[in-house]
Every structure is written in structure tokens, then in C-alpha cells.
Amino acid sequence: MKDISAESLGNDMSIAVIAGRFNRFVVDQLVAGATDALKRRGIKESRQALVWVPGAFELPVMARQLAESGKFDAVIALGAVIRGGTPHFDFVAGECASGLTRVSLDYGIPVTFGVLTTDTVEQALERAGTGEGNKGFDAAMTAMEMVETMRAVEADLAGRES
DSSP states (O other), X not given: OOOOOOOSOOSOOOEEEEEEOTTHHHHHHHHHHHHHHHHXXXXXXXXXXXXXESSGGGHHHHHHHHHHHTOOSEEEEEEEEEOOSSTHHHHHHHHHHHHHHHHHHHHTSOEEEEEEEESSXXXXXXXXXXXXXXXXXXXXXXXXXXHXXXXXXXXXXXXXXX
């Protein structure tokens, strides 16, 4: 059995980051983490886009527009949904996750889920912390690895056709 995986994270990919402004004091840190990951992997700023939307519920429609454009190899969705005293949390978090998954499957590109869904502000701030504990950083790393893995699978499949 052939083992196919991303061997090296290239820097020739175009990445879109979409971020929800709601709970921006948390999301700003997720954006900083994602930006740090892209920078560490050498993704040129000219091959990056950052788009702000009102909140997590709006992330899927923007992800769809960016994926539909064909200009990006992956989309990183960042947001923070913090549980309150009403069921609003469940609707927003669930629909955001479902919508982002649908965009990824419909357009065949990685759409990574860097949306925090926490019970408290403290939990959100912990997950948006510095370095590798930052879920924005993790979402960006996952997006880049998925692009490379999908390219490796595509190359392998093309080789099998020969």
C-alpha cells in the first residue's frame, strides 16, 4: 500500500482567511495566529486575503464566495461563539460548522474550522493564546497541510493513469 501524505509544505499556495467580528477581542488573536503560521511557511502576503464578516453565522456564505472564485487553494474560517443563557449558541455554532463543511465538499478545497465554540470567555481566550496553543495557528497549519496532501493525491492519481 502506497502511503500518500504532504511531504513538504510549499509556499506557492493562495490562502483566504475569513474572520467574524463578533467577539473580536478573541478573533483578533486567532487571526494573528493564522497569519503567523502563514508567515512561518513562507506564504507571500500577496497570496493571502483577509476578509471580515459580522460573525460566525456569516462565515459559510463568504467561504462559498471565496471558494467559488477559484482564486484560493484553501479557506481558513475564524470566529468565536461563546455560550450564553439561550440556545442561540447551538444554532450559530451548528449552522456555521455545517455550512463550512458543505462549502468544502461542494468546491473540493479545504475549509478549515478555526471557530471557537466555548462555554466561557476564559476558555476562548485560552484557545486563542500565543504560539501553538492558538487555534487560528492550528487552522492555518491544517489548511496548508491539506492543500499539499490533496496535491500529492492528485499527482499520484495522475501517475496511475499513465
